[in-house]
Amino acid sequence: MSTRVILVRHGQSTYNIESRIQGRLDASVLTETGQNTARQVGEALQSLKFDAIYSSPLQRAKQTAEIIHSYLDSPPPVQIKENLREIDLPLWEGMMREEVIEKYGEDYSLWKSSPQELCMEVSKPEGQIKHFPILSLFEQAKKFWSETLNNNDHKTILLVAHNGINRCLISTALGIKPSYYHSIQQSNCGINILNFTPPYSSFSGENEPGGPVQLESMNLTTQLGEKFPQPRSNHQGPRLLLVRHGETDWNRDGKFQGQIDVPLNDNGRVQANQAREFLKDVHLDFAVSSSMLRPKETAEIILQHHPDVELKLLDGLWEISHGLWEGKFESEIEEGFPGLLKQWKEFPASVQMPEGENLQQVWKRALVSWNEIIRSVSGVGIVVAHDAINKAILCQLFALEPEHFWNFKQGNGAVSVIDYPEGPDGLPVLEVMNITSHLSGGILDKTAAGAL
Numbered sequence: 001m002s003t004r005v006i007l008v009r010h011g012q013s014t015y016n017i018e019s020r021i022q023g024r025l026d027a028s029v030l031t032e033t034g035q036n037t038a039r040q041v042g043e044a045l046q047s048l049k050f051d052a053i054y055s056s057p058l059q060r061a062k063q064t065a066e067i068i069h070s071y072l073d074s075p076p077p078v079q080i081k082e083n084l085r086e087i088d089l090p091l092w093e094g095m096m097r098e099e100v101i102e103k104y105g106e107d108y109s110l111w112k113s114s115p116q117e118l119c120m121e122v123s124k125p126e127g128q129i130k131h132f133p134i135l136s137l138f139e140q141a142k143k144f145w146s147e148t149l150n151n152n153d154h155k156t157i158l159l160v161a162h163n164g165i166n167r168c169l170i171s172t173a174l175g176i177k178p179s180y181y182h183s184i185q186q187s188n189c190g191i192n193i194l195n196f197t198p199p200y201s202s203f204s205g206e207n208e209p210g211g212p213v214q215l216e217s218m219n220l221t222t223q224l225g226e227k228f229p230q231p232r233s234n235h236q237g238p239r240l241l242l243v244r245h246g247e248t249d250w251n252r253d254g255k256f257q258g259q260i261d262v263p264l265n266d267n268g269r270v271q272a273n274q275a276r277e278f279l280k281d282v283h284l285d286f287a288v289s290s291s292m293l294r295p296k297e298t299a300e301i302i303l304q305h306h307p308d309v310e311l312k313l314l315d316g317l318w319e320i321s322h323g324l325w326e327g328k329f330e331s332e333i334e335e336g337f338p339g340l341l342k343q344w345k346e347f348p349a350s351v352q353m354p355e356g357e358n359l360q361q362v363w364k365r366a367l368v369s370w371n372e373i374i375r376s377v378s379g380v381g382i383v384v385a386h387d388a389i390n391k392a393i394l395c396q397l398f399a400l401e402p403e404h405f406w407n408f409k410q411g412n413g414a415v416s417v418i419d420y421p422e423g424p425d426g427l428p429v430l431e432v433m434n435i436t437s438h439l440s441g442g443i444l445d446k447t448a449a450g451a452l
Helices: 031-044 059-070 097-103 105-113 133-152 163-174 178-183 249-253 266-279 295-307 332-337 340-346 361-376 387-397 402-407
Strands: 003-009 052-055 078-080 120-126 126-133 158-162 191-196 213-220 239-244 288-292 312-315 381-385 413-421 429-435
Touching: 003 163, 003 361, 031 059, 052 059, 052 340, 059 158, 059 163, 097 105, 133 163, 133 288, 158 163, 163 191, 163 213, 178 413, 178 429, 213 402, 239 295, 266 413, 288 295, 295 312, 295 381, 312 361, 332 340, 361 387, 361 402, 381 387, 387 402, 387 413, 387 429
Parallel strands: 003 158, 052 078, 052 158, 239 381, 288 312, 288 381
Antiparallel strands: 003 191, 120 126, 191 213, 213 429, 239 413, 413 429
């Protein structure tokens, strides 16, 4: 059993609509829109039972937490946590973004390109101190996880905080470096779901490896009536909607399929149709799929609302080859290859599939295919593939190696959104990950948890 964390950014604030830097200033409050979206989050979380609720002490987050709290059934009290405070930007706080660019142009450019390198000299009683806002916030996030997870083992907790600290909480949980700070989107009242498995030693500075962490979903906004965030006004590159194929009988039954060409089952076709309806009003300029049956049929169903879009098939997007595991249940694999399945679940990067692939091979061909796609398309389109391939793509957005394979969940029929705001040579932005609300009607991923 794991510890489930629901992480929410506060609702729209008065400083948000003014494009004013907030940081740790406590001058802004929720707008009417911010209050309404907090209510929508409360409604979306009503069915969940929380063991603890934590909020940043800043009033825009506290207001959001209190509104959500009012919609929950017999919730615990909201506890204030100092380590959920927003990023400390002392020289910029209260200024309009345009003012910051005009007065601190060079620093602002560094903030956008290499945020981990931004340094501010601030006055303290002991003298002038060099303050690195991002690096400091990463340490704050680690401290929060260290002190909070151990006190909430095998529980469900709700956190309400801010854009910057939420990015750092997600990053430190998954092993993402500070240089990718801007590659994680956090919308007002967006919902993130993280699952932690003990031990939690990786957050306490110990050398012992911690348990696996899974990002189940990120920046969900469907509860607000928004499919996903709109591209930025200066967006230059493509937007890719990464989709996992619908369910197969083998997904449902927990049988390893790999590169055996198993078709969708009836539920998988329902899921593909639900994805089709979810995306029907999204203008699509291109479509790419693995050439295997299950993603190909999923893509073809989605494109029924986009008849003018041609589907391109790529063999490089095929699922991982499980070799001699394919067609077998876990019990059969354990009998034939004792201990290897446990190794796959705990240390996936170290496993060579018998007469199949290892993750280094999957990483390589996934990256080759992904680069081919982002350099050959423009506009908005779908990429439909498989669990392992999608995980490899998501990891490589953040330069994560194969040992992070289990960090990203991919449900059958789920949609993730990846932007390249500066073009294919710039850093990508993961706008939202693993939307399954069009399948289940709720925020939790309830798709089959079977084999790849």
